[in-house]
Amino acid sequence: MAVTDEVPLIDQHCHAVLARDPDRDEFAGGLTEAAAAGTRDRWHSSLGLAVRRWCAPVLDLPAHAAPEDYLDRRAELGWREVTDRLLRATGVERWFVDTGYAPSPGLEPGEVCGAGHEVVRVEQVMEGVAGRPDSPAAVLDAFRDELRDRAAGAVALKTVVAYRSGLDVPGECPSDRDAEQAAQAWLRSGGTRLTDPVLHAWTIHEAIRVGAELGLPLQFHTGFGDDDLDLREVDPLLLTDFLRCTRDSGAAVVLLHCWPFHRNAAYLAHVFDHVSVDIGLTLPYVGVRADDVLGEALELAPFDSVLYSSDGNVLPELHHLGAVLWRHHFGRLLDSWLAEDVLDVDTAERLAFGVGAENAARLHPRLGRPTAR
Ligand SMILES: [Zn+2]
Incomplete structure (x- = not known):
């Protein structure tokens, strides 16, 4: 039996499943x-x-x-029975669900087992308030109010700037004047999909402020994803200035997915105490190489900065595989470390429990601790 077998999991980034066959x-x-x-x-x-x-x-x-x-x-x-079986077998206690993308009709994993919590996508909040008020300044104010309202009931914020203008987000927040000018141009062009880099930067810095106030981490999509993104623009190292400038903001930053830049992400978690790294989405895709990818993330990432997630989306198979492959491959990696006398069993258990649940719980103190080890 591996030390990862019985660890309760917090799936700190996933999506709803398709509620039909x-x-x-x-x-x-x-x-x-x-x-x-x-x-x-x-x-x-x-x-x-x-x-x-x-x-x-x-x-x-x-x-x-x-x-x-x-x-x-x-x-x-039938989809309902399949979903029930696959999700229950994960051992996930809490699902953090990014509601910015959901299949239709969708079913949130927390409606099947465990507890569900919302991750709010900041770009969706901005796109939702566009056109409601009549001036750019009023749109920015409406975004601030709406983000605080939504964040109050959420567990984390998330940005998909990687998919829009890339991760080269400036360390300093654009001035309100620059943001208003960018908002004006965006509203003139219809105020639909947000792509303007200045307005993105402003919303992200605002999200950091809200995160610091309410104790919510800001999750960044980084690394691979669907063909909507440009992989050349999503290396988390592009966030270096931003991370340097926000290190004392009081808000935590979570780098999601990361592959093939998981070593770069691990370096950022190494040098910035407010940065955590998550390699969800990656494990089911990299097959038998998952032990190595996990090992590479753990080369430099402090062990209390590494988080589990599945990024499961649409198919409950993905939520399931995130969990069982994490248990299998991380268990195998830790077994090999034990065999080589790199660590003792207590420390291996602490490491597995930390990555599986406790590190995420520490980032979300309002949720309380996961059920024992
Ligand atoms: Zn996702």
């Missing part, structure tokens, strides 16, 4: 970050192998069941 193309589309199912066999990948190896037995199939058999069995059981 997906068709075959939709399911295949859920196994890739490419825009659509496309022409390639999406099952013929590390993630496809993981579904067959780890999810098939949860649906009473042999491990490595063929994709066709898996999809037939899934349809036979």
Whole structure:
């Protein structure tokens, strides 16, 4: 038995699942970050192998069941039963759900098991208030009010600036005057999808202020994601000035996903005490290399700065794989460290419990501690 087997998990970044049966193309589309199912066999990948190896037995199939058999069995059981089985088997106690993207119809994991908490996307708040008030200054004020209102009931804030203008966010907050000018141009162009770098920077600095006031971390998408982003613009090292300038802000920053820049993210967590690193989303995609990726993150990241998440989205298979692959690969890594006498069992347990739940709980003191080790 590995030291990770019984750890209660806080899934500190995930999304809702699809509340109906997906068709075959939709399911295949859920196994890739490419825009659509496309022409390639999406099952013929590390993630496809993981579904067959780890999810098939949860649906009473042999491990490595063929994709066709898996999809037939899934349809036979129905999405509700499949979701119930896959989510309950994760051992997740708390789900932090990014509500900025949700499938339709969607079901939040906390409605199935454990407790759910909202992660508020700051760009969505800005896009939601655009056009309501009549002047740029009034839009900025409305954003401030709305962000505080939404944040009061949330567990974290999140920015997707990586997808919009990239992670080169300035250390200093743009002046209100510059932000108003940027807001004016944005509202003139329709005030829909926010892409202006100045307005992004202003909203992110405002989110840091709100985070510091209310004790909420600000999560940044970094590293790979779907083909909407430019991987050249999402290395977390681009945030270096921003992190240097916010180190004494009182707000915590969480770098999500990070691959292939997880070593850079680990360095940032090493030098900035307010930075934590999460390699959710990565594990199911990197297959048997997950031990190495976890090991690389732990080269420099202080052990109390590393967080678990699944980034599960649409398919409950992804929430499930996030948890079982974390337990399997992190357990194997810690077993190898124990075998080499790198640490003792108590410290290995502390490390597993920390990454699985306690480090996230420390960032969210209002939630209380996870149930014992
Ligand atoms: Zn996400």
